Amino acid sequence: MPRIALLHAQRDFATALAATAERLDPAYEIDVLSQPQSIPSRVGRVLTGRYDLLQADETVRNGLLGLLTKRVYGTPLVVCIRGWDDYTNAHGHHSWIGHQSIEHRTRLVVGHADCTLFVSRTCREAMRRYYAIGPNRVVDRPFDVARFQDATATDDPGTTILTVTNFRYPQKARGITTILEGLRAVFEATEDLRYVVAGDGQEFDTVADFVASYPHRDRVELLGHRDDVPQLLGGADLFVYVSYLDAFPMAVLEAQAAGLPVVCGATGGPAEAVGTAGRLCPPTPDGIEDAVSELLSDPCPDRSTDSSERMAEYNERAAHQYLDAWDDVLNR
Known part of the structure; x- marks a missing residue:
């Protein structure tokens, strides 16, 4: 053994x-x-x-x-x-x-x-x-998929877009400001829309300063660090993620495990994380605006199903990759 x-x-x-x-x-x-x-x-x-x-x-x-x-x-x-x-x-x-x-x-x-x-x-x-x-x-990187699959949906009648990230680096903060720029027209077209961001780090104040002068700042919530991410995912309608320095964002996989449709800027690691179960777009304000507008105007339930199905056996597929690597090393 x-x-x-x-x-x-x-x-x-x-x-x-x-x-x-x-x-x-x-x-x-x-x-x-x-x-x-x-x-x-x-x-x-x-x-x-x-x-x-x-x-x-x-x-x-x-x-x-x-x-x-x-x-x-x-x-x-x-x-x-x-x-x-x-x-x-x-x-x-x-x-x-x-x-x-x-x-x-x-x-x-x-x-x-x-x-x-x-x-x-x-x-x-x-x-x-x-x-x-x-x-x-x-x-792949295994995680507690069940914790996010068990997220309970809320009855909030509004439309909530969620991002879970961290603010350790300027490249992460710039991802949030890109999303905010892309949501300007979406806010104007969607009266009940709000944008919620969970995460903390040394660049948090940079984003807070940006939001302070944002035209729709009363509909943007910067929550800081949160331990109740599954509950936040359960209360959201769409997950959006952009980062310019990321190897493999687990937040994208967690959102898919919760059954959320995902919009992700097509940059390296994030693009690999979202796979074929999300909507990839250029990591620009125009790219975000087009992708989010499309999903909000056509909330196809198949997109949530695609996310959930991808996560159904995610850990099993990932663990097999490690077992194969270990077997290879041990049998040399």
């Missing part, structure tokens, strides 16, 4: 993957080593657990621990890259010294990994411009 340790910073990712993979292939025993377990506890379990394979979902801490274990015990190491922004300083947040440290550790981990997994083709190509990548695959 192969024993796998998931050294993941994102516990929800690891938990969903472990539960689904063990159900699909009971021959695997999968441990989730993540917060709230202390770092010494995780280190102790990795070094004494005698695992057959380790998987880390970042290179700076968990990846280094996996590499140390590989060096000491020869344990195969798989690294899952969930985004390229931190590894390439695409957002410009890291100091020169900080970026050099991250870059050096990432080169070590990725350079010695037995397989590197990427959550999107966009992410893989962005990383390839900075790092030498060995054996690799593109995989």
Whole structure:
């Protein structure tokens, strides 16, 4: 029975993957080593657990621990890259010294990994411009689909457009202002329309300042960080997403799991996330206006059905991708 340790910073990712993979292939025993377990506890379990394979979902801490274990015990190491922004300083947040440290550790981990997994083709190509990548695959990212499928629809008679995002980077904030620009004419044509944005981060005030001078500001709600995203999705009629720096936005998949029709700006990772179950459009105000106007004028129930059907077996398809990668590494 192969024993796998998931050294993941994102516990929800690891938990969903472990539960689904063990159900699909009971021959695997999968441990989730993540917060709230202390770092010494995780280190102790990795070094004494005698695992057959380790998987880390970042290179700076968990990846280094996996590499140390590989060096000491020869344990195969798989690294899952969930985004390229931190590894390439695409957002410009890291100091020169900080970026050099991250870059050096990432080169070590990725350079010695037995397989590197990427959550999107966009992410893989962005990383390839900075790092030498060995054996690799593109995989989906499992999540708690049922939590969003169980969202309860509200009886609000109005029309609600929702975006769930974060405001960590200017490229994310610019996505929201693009949507707002695209909704100007839609607001004028739809009297009961309101636009709700959930998310927080250091660029929040930038968007708040934009909304303060927006002509329809009384119909725009900036909620900040929210833990009740399934409920927000249940109260929405349409999900709209634009971002200019994103490897694979989970918010798009969560909206599809809730059965919402999705409009998504066609930029790299977001375009891959929406797949064929949403409406892709140019990531411009005109693109948003045309796509949203079309969906609001023709609210075809098939669009919600397409989203729900895509998510029905999403985790199973994703877990098979990881199982295939692990089998390949273990059988070399």
